[in-house]
Structures are given as structure tokens and as C-alpha cells.
Ligand SMILES: Nc1ncnc2c1ncn2[C@@H]1O[C@H](COP(=O)(O)OP(=O)(O)OP(=O)(O)O)[C@@H](O)[C@H]1O
């Protein structure tokens with residue numbers, strides 16, 4: 001499903017250039033549950049942003065579900081993101097003035113689904129993550145763990161092939177973190193490919209495959 005070959009990403013800044021990814025090659029199959037680990041600054045988010053078509057590599061090739069991402073226009077990449085990828089971030093990234101239902105329904109708005117259908121599916125998704133009693137709450141009226149569950153519901157609503165989670169438990173206590181991980185594992189069992197960045201060795205251990213990045217290179221790739 002994911003094929004990356006000889007990929008590099010070099011950021012140019014006033015202070016000089018930074019090689020964030022250095023000749024990375026990687027294949028990830030449909031239905032895998034993968035953890036990406038590595039020290040701060042090792043290139044994990046850079047890799048995730050490229051996988052999510054949020055940024056483009058300086059060199060190398062990325063094929064997602066048979067599509068060569070390099071050849072797509074900006075708009076085509078946006079469509080690919082909308083239809084095939086769900087994102088979960090450490091800081092939840094919910095819209096503060098919107099309710100849980102509205103936040104979750106947002107990806108469907110761009111996909112031109114009718115209002116009634118959007119609300120029905122958003123309620124459904126929120127029930128699946130155990131938030132049936134928080135449908136109309138705004139983010140600031142919910143705990144961090146609940147906000148992250150809203151973000152998971154939002155990531156799942158368009159039934160994407162690929163779920164990318166960048167430190168999804170980074171801002172959570174261990175029991176909320178466990179719940180978030182449980183939901184991601186459940187999503188994986190339901191057929192979604194899940195790629196998860198984490199600093200937490202305990203979380204990485206519960207995935208099927210652990211890829212370790214150091215200084216922009218893959219230094220180990222273990223099936224566990
Ligand atoms: N937009 C940018 N411009 C310049 N340099 C960047 C940019 N984004 C990241 N970098 C640099 O690229 C390297 C990799 O950064 P990245 O964010 O991918 O690390 P990370 O592994 O996600 O770290 P963390 O665990 O702290 O989130 C770092 O040295 C960082 O300083």
C-alpha cells in the first residue's frame with residue numbers, strides 16, 4: 001500500500017540546511033499496525049507529513065495505493081488526503097468553536113455529503129469511541145482523552161485506508177492513552193492501516209511492527 005524509495009527531505013533555513021530524512025526506503029502493507037519510534041528531531045514527523053501528503057520530499061519516490069504522489073497536483077493531493085487518510089495529532093487539532101458532532105462531521109462537509117447524513121454518521125462515530133453523552137460538547141468542555149477520541153472519530157468518519165497518528169497519546173495520562181491506543185488497535189482490526197509515532201516504548205511494543213529512526217535513517221525495522 002505504501003512504497004517509499006530512496007527518499008530524502010532537506011529543509012533549507014537561514015542557518016543552513018537540515019537533512020531530516022536521509023535515503024529512506026520503506027514498504028508498508030495494507031492492514032499493518034506500525035509504530036515509528038526515534039529520538040526528538042530524528043525525522044518522524046517529517047516522514048509522517050510526507051506519508052500524509054502534507055509535504056513533499058526533496059528526493060525519492062512515494063507511491064500510495066498504486067498512485068505516484070509526486071505526479072499529483074496540489075488539488076489531487078488534497079483529494080487523496082480527504083478520501084484515503086485520517087490524521088490524529090498530539091494536540092488533537094479540533095476546531096474550538098465547534099461541537100463534537102460538528103468537528104467529526106467536518107471531513108464529510110468537504111466531501112459534499114448531505115447534512116442529515118453527516119450528522120447521522122458523526123453521531124455513529126462518536127458512539128463508537130464511547131462519547132454518546134458528549135455529542136454537543138465543545139472541545140474545552142471535554143478532557144484531553146475525550147478530545148482525542150473526538151479526533152479519532154473524525155479520522156475514521158470517511159473510512160480512510162490509512163490512519164496516521166503523530167504522538168496521539170503524548171498529551172494524555174496513561175489510562176486515557178491506553179484507551180486511545182485501544183481504539184487505534186480496534187480500527188486496525190477493522191481493516192485500517194495504522195501508522196503511529198510514539199516516544200512510549202510500552203505503546204510501541206503493542207504494535208505488530210516497530211520501525212526505529214535515527215538522524216533521518218531507518219536503523220531497525222522489527223516484526224514483533
Ligand atoms: N519546517 C522545518 N524547517 C527546518 N527544519 C525543520 C523543519 N521541520 C523539521 N525540521 C528539522 O528536521 C529534523 C526532523 O524534525 P521532525 O519534526 O521530523 O522530528 P521528530 O522526530 O518528529 O521530533 P519530535 O519527536 O521532537 O517530534 C529536526 O532536526 C528539525 O529541526
Ligand SMILES: [Mg+2]
Pocket residue numbers: 044045046166
Ligand atoms: Mg514530531
